[in-house]
Amino acid sequence: MIEEKIASMNIALPIPPKPAGSYIPVVRTGNLVFVSGQIPIKDGKVKFQGKVPTDASVDTAQKAARLCIINVLAQLKSEIETLDRVSKIVRVSGFVNSASDFFEQPKVINAASDLLFEIFGEKGKHSRIAVGVASLPLNSTVEIDLVAEVS
Numbered sequence: 001m002i003e004e005k006i007a008s009m010n011i012a013l014p015i016p017p018k019p020a021g022s023y024i025p026v027v028r029t030g031n032l033v034f035v036s037g038q039i040p041i042k043d044g045k046v047k048f049q050g051k052v053p054t055d056a057s058v059d060t061a062q063k064a065a066r067l068c069i070i071n072v073l074a075q076l077k078s079e080i081e082t083l084d085r086v087s088k089i090v091r092v093s094g095f096v097n098s099a100s101d102f103f104e105q106p107k108v109i110n111a112a113s114d115l116l117f118e119i120f121g122e123k124g125k126h127s128r129i130a131v132g133v134a135s136l137p138l139n140s141t142v143e144i145d146l147v148a149e150v151s
Contacts, residue, residue: 098132
């Protein structure tokens with residue numbers, strides 16, 4: 001059902017991106033699934049790069065955050081086979097590649113949170129951090145990780 005909803009939103013879950021370092025993309029322990037930080041990769045390339053707001057606008061960074069969540073969901077699905085098994089999105093951590101005088105990180109990560117709520121409804125409401133960082137891997141504009149509870 002969740003995958004049908006995602007498809008009806010004109011979102012296609014990609015083949016999960018390969019890790020950009022020495023880690024595994026998903027770890028499950030008990031009923032919790034931890035998805036490693038995902039960057040805005042599409043078709044094997046980083047689609048959104050640079051600092052907000054100097055290289056990328058807030059609007060562009062929000063698009064990057066949505067793509068990160070799509071990649072997170074692809075990783076999550078690869079571990080649990082169907083997103084219908086998600087009983088709760090527990091935590092989202094959002095990192096924004098920020099200029100030193102940029103303070104609207106929550107506005108950027110709201111795009112990811114809003115998408116999760118749109119997809120999962122009440123199950124998509126979560127705790128969160130949204131922080132600015134000096135740089136991100138591959139000069140990505142945004143990186144997001146997630147913890148989900150599954151049945």
